Amino acid sequence: QPLGSASPTISSSSSSFVPIDQHHVQDAIQVINEHKQFNQQIMEYIHGATLPGQIVGNDYHIISVFGSQSTGKSTLLNRLFNTNFDVMEESRRQQTTKGIWMAVSPEVSTTSSKKSTENVFVMDVEGTDGRERGEDQDFERKAALFALATSEILIINIWETQVGLYQGANMGLLKTVFEVNLSLFGQSKLENNTHKVLLLIVIRDHIGVTPLQALAETLITDLNKMWLDLSKPAELSHLKFSDFFDVDFHALHHKVLQPDEFSKDVKLLGDRLVVKKELFKPNYHHQIPVDGWTMYAENCWDQIDNNKDLDLPTQQILVAKFKCDEISNGVYDEFVAKHHGLFDDKVPGENVDYEQMGLAMVDLREDTLDDYDTSASRYNQTIYEQKRQALKEKIHAKFREVFDVHAKWVVETGVGQFATDIKKLKTRKDKSFFQGAQELEHKYVSLINTSLQLISLGEFHDSEVILDVKARFDAVVAKQQVVEMKAIIGRALAKIDAGVSKALQQELASPDDQTWERVMARFHELLAEVKARYAGTGTVPDFGLGTSDSDNVAGVERLQVQAWVALHSVVHRVITRDSVLQLMKDKFEDVFRYDENGMPRLYQKVEELETSFGAARKQTQQMVPVLEEMRTSEGAVVPRYSARAMRAAGFGARARASDAASEGSDDDSNSDSDDSDNETTPTPFSQVLSPADRDHVASRFKRETDAQFVETKRLVIQHATH
Ligand code: GDP
Ligand code: MG
Structure with missing residues (x-):
């Protein structure tokens, strides 16, 4: 039955395990069940097992333990990480539920009294030794793929008595791990991928007669031999074991015979992990921020379970794309809501304070991008940056709606005032119309530019309104x-x-x-x-x-x-x-x-009058x-x-x-x-x-002078007869 419909399987607290030190113990959750189904409630579990904000981005580690049944894997994890994985009871000797389990470590056991702040997820892979029982090597392989695709450190248990026995317990598993690792990382190794996994080999029931150093040397020889025997694709054959793995060792005394030493050894391993921090390295991490981990893990499992080639970089990109989009959409929705509140009621006009408006825009943009960065910056850098750019463009597009409305008003008003003022320009001796117009244009253009710059976020130079300004002014001037x-x-x-x-x-x-x-x-x-x-x-x-x-x-x-x-x-x-x-x-x-x-002339005689009249008329004409x-x-x-x-x-x-x-x-x-x-x-x-004018003038002149002549002549004659 699908896991989603049932409550997640949490390891039973009826286990006989009782921690020696009275710490808080965290129950585990089944990530993959015996039906190879992925649990949809992992994220809820992680949220429940951690404080809000306790894990940010990539600030967590994943350690897996892998190996044969009853080699004390769960026992070690529970002691070291204060978890509550099922431990086989001595009396019953039954196999625990097959599957992959995970627990958030509430605290790593160390010799220090101070609690470490490292966030550690622990995965316990159960029932992987199919080879010994002749069943289900398929699951063993898939579990190994899953562990390598997600973990930084892989713990392998080896009994001291089996060191040097090349075919001993867990050595077969190691071969599977090598093969699977090659299929996951081989190709990217050729492209200088620096990712590695730490194989942490824990030697159990270490009596202490043979020093750890000597055991380690023997094991390294065996591992190299195993690596050489591995059939590798030709293009990968030159790659060394150490290109893929770092190896480290830790020995634990016999749990039953030397319980105090065993306990101490576990704490020393804890020291190495979270106090000295000598075992974790950045290139072990898969760089999946915790928010995207479930999606990543499920995608990986889906590919593994369907026997597809698991391409980790592709998975990382897919997760990054999905999560960055999700984050971007989330912050954009908030942005839009705030944007409405801030700018919807701002009608262009004298009383809009563009400086204040511009600052509000910058603040809102910065807040939005900050929110995005907080959650998204830990995903694949290229994707994160791509999606950030896209978000920025969406923000700007929204701002631009506001900008265009206000810019239109600012330009209209500026051009209008310019057109009024230019008509009143007084040309003076020292200043031509052109100089005056230029000064005036400069004044209004800088007024416009200042207002627009304040709300342009330095981005909207290509705005049609702005590109139009010059032409608008030129038209007024023309x-x-x-x-x-x-x-x-x-x-x-x-x-x-x-x-x-x-x-x-x-x-x-x-x-x-x-x-x-x-x-x-x-x-x-x-x-x-x-x-x-x-x-x-x-x-x-x-x-x-x-x-x-x-x-x-x-x-x-x-x-x-x-x-x-x-x-x-x-x-x-x-x-x-x-x-x-x-x-x-x-x-x-x-x-x-x-x-x-x-x-005044006085005419005495008519002859005199006639001569004078004729001369005067001629002269006048x-x-x-x-x-x-x-x-x-x-x-x-x-x-x-x-x-x-x-x-x-x-x-x-x-x-x-x-x-x-x-x-x-x-x-x-x-x-x-x-x-x-x-x-x-x-x-x-x-x-x-015109000729008509001339005739008119001539006839009128003649008529009037004739009248004058007659009148004068009459006077002369009168005078002469008296
Ligand atoms: P797992 O199947 O690998 O998870 O093994 P368990 O942790 O369930 O342990 C199986 C049995 O081995 C239990 O009975 C444990 O008490 C016992 N056991 C655990 N750790 C050790 C150890 O370090 N030495 C010995 N000899 N037995 C152990
Ligand atoms: Mg177990």
Whole structure:
């Protein structure tokens, strides 16, 4: 029947064994029963037999005793380890239950009064001498495999009387042990595995006549001989007995005949184990932390019982993987619970303290990893580290959810404030827009970085939010650069507008054939002046905006084109149909009514009046050809840019209402088919007054001066007749 369903078999306390020293005695538990089943309750037993935290990780030892029935194995274990394994009663001489038993030693018997703190598990392998009774050598072999796969020290009993008898009791068992050991560790020995087992040969009923040294030499000779006789695979044949085993000896006096000496000998063995600690060595340990021991032992037994090759390193890795995962999942669940508590209610905003939040994250991560390390670090290093890394990544993924939410807010806010502040940037003599923008960007980027660094655990540099920051800032700067350049060009155009307007106003007092020469000269002068401000250092202009060379070149180009548009618009604002008419009226008045000295003229005769009137009108009318068209000695003024470029600069929109840019001044006017189709007769750029305007001005002027003439003539005639 399976062991799980029955209560674990605990060795009976009806045993006749009564310890001499009154120590606490620990009952044993059956690890493998006579049906070769593994006991599921080993871990419970270990927990029950030890104090919480008494055994941490690999801080325990396993010693097995192995050998023929009735060689005093259980007796030795009970005396040495204060356990309660079944001992055959003299009176009954029956075989004890077959199987593998284990007990936690509550205390190792020593000559010292101080209790040792070593944790020792003891395994008693019962009923292994199948060869003597001609039965079940299978179990003997499996038990040996199990003992070697788990134990650091293997105790073998030999009666003194049998030393030197090569075929004596237990020597056959040793052969099995050698073979089995070779199958377990042979292959890994070739890969420089340093693992060994200590064969502790205990000579029983040692009378003391033959010194232990001599007995040991004899036994070593026998062991070597046995090793040489062993049939080994060819690739392992060069390996020595000592590559696999350390051997040590201890002699016990006759238990019945020399009970005191026997007792002393047992305590001396205890001294060697836990006081002098000369028998345990690190390379005997199988490096399975106690939490994983049951799983490891059961896996090993499963492989052994199913006659599979028992590959110990693989088993160690499997156990390490399973346990490290289990530990990792456990600590991660706790982590998630704490994480919820700490961060779920933290809504991004002004009142989140990122320093405190970052510290809480670091603390939580460290606590979680510490918890993991405490339990997992003693498993196979590679697996432990792999699983630790995986755990760390899971932790970071969880933190990253928080990070992303807050980072988004921090970046949004920073970029938003930057966009507001950059609009208010005052360009000063000593600091260009670009320098100001850079300082501002630096300020906000470091504000963002500081906040994010606090909650990034130094890990999230690849976060999209962070990778995006630079682009976000660049976009704000680029947008503002466009605004700033527009403003700069706007100011330059205003300056040109004002300058040209002033020059024109001056000309209007008395326009002559040099008028447009001077106006255009002033225009070019103003344009050169504003361009000089953005001349830059080399051949490329610079607006101090941090814009690209090509943007700067395009900016200056736009400024120039728009300057022409501005010129056109100023001229048309100042010189209109009405303003020209008014100018002419004023001028006529001046010439007709006043003499060269500014004195009012008094006309005496009609002839005089007629001459003067004709001259004044002619002189006045001379203004019109000057003003009606922008013309210099080089001919009609033509912008240096194509109609298309002019329209792009806003010329078309304004011009279409009254005028249109001159076509054919540049190359690509034909490509603009839309406009060419509509405009049957394009108005030249240089045209200030249209023919209709001119007719209007001429007729109005004529009508008004005619009226004046008639009126004046009437006065002259009246005067003459009186
Ligand atoms: P096991 O079958 O190897 O576990 O042997 P036990 O411990 O059950 O002992 C078998 C018998 O040998 C018991 O009757 C013990 O009293 C006896 N015995 C135990 N130790 C010694 C010893 O050192 N010398 C002698 N002569 N008998 C012993
Ligand atoms: Mg026994």
